[in-house]
Amino acid sequence: MYQINEFPQKSDLDQALANQVAELLTQAVKSKGKASIAVSGGSTPKGFFNALSKMDLPWSDITITLADERWVDFDSEASNTRLVHENLLQNKAVAAKFFHLKQGDELTQETLADLNIAAKSMLLPLDVLILGMGEDGHTASLFPCSDQIDEGLAKCTSPLLRVMPKSAPHERISFSFIYLKQSKNTFLHISGAGKKAVLNKALADSDLREMPIRAFLQDPDVNTQVFWAE
Numbered sequence: 001m002y003q004i005n006e007f008p009q010k011s012d013l014d015q016a017l018a019n020q021v022a023e024l025l026t027q028a029v030k031s032k033g034k035a036s037i038a039v040s041g042g043s044t045p046k047g048f049f050n051a052l053s054k055m056d057l058p059w060s061d062i063t064i065t066l067a068d069e070r071w072v073d074f075d076s077e078a079s080n081t082r083l084v085h086e087n088l089l090q091n092k093a094v095a096a097k098f099f100h101l102k103q104g105d106e107l108t109q110e111t112l113a114d115l116n117i118a119a120k121s122m123l124l125p126l127d128v129l130i131l132g133m134g135e136d137g138h139t140a141s142l143f144p145c146s147d148q149i150d151e152g153l154a155k156c157t158s159p160l161l162r163v164m165p166k167s168a169p170h171e172r173i174s175f176s177f178i179y180l181k182q183s184k185n186t187f188l189h190i191s192g193a194g195k196k197a198v199l200n201k202a203l204a205d206s207d208l209r210e211m212p213i214r215a216f217l218q219d220p221d222v223n224t225q226v227f228w229a230e
């Protein structure tokens, strides 16, 4: 399921999303003493990150992670971890904890197994999930072009999986759908006419492997809040 929330301009969306996420994280810390949020990389979220970073939250009780990460070093321009550190782990949010998806040099089976154990104990289920969407309908690193898409969408798999997309650079690590769908609150953050057209295409059909974002729009157990601005 989904609801579409449209905003006149991106700055209005960024602030509205930051306000809603701030409220959800505050409630989670009040009720269980901690909160976890997974955000996405890309060019869309910078304004949202900046707005959220200035909010007065119990940041030391909040753990931030990523829905997916390119398996590159921190100083790479392609690093989502670097993007989050430079734009979200700033201002008041500098006190937040960060769960690194990229740990070590190689994404070996042992590394993945250790990360899965740590993610289950420290993060899951997520209180807040912020998804992006590519022009091909991918979300996180659930890419239609990858050989791992069936595993990524599978009903029974581990929280994290290794993905080698054919239409995007870098080896990646991504949370799987079955674990992302358990998030207490799921948002799809997109902007521009192009992404609205991709969303409409996703809503017009049902093949999940063709457009993995459909899994978050169609699943009756997920209530995805779409935040879109021109």
Ligand SMILES: O=C(O)[C@H](O)[C@@H](O)[C@H](O)[C@H](O)COP(=O)(O)O
Residues within 6 Å of the ligand: 040, 041, 042, 043, 044, 045, 067, 068, 069, 070, 080, 131, 132, 133, 134, 138, 139, 140, 141
């Ligand atoms: O690692 C990534 O690339 C992201 O997690 C990815 O899922 C992103 O959210 C979309 O590709 C949208 O990216 P833009 O915001 O740049 O369009």
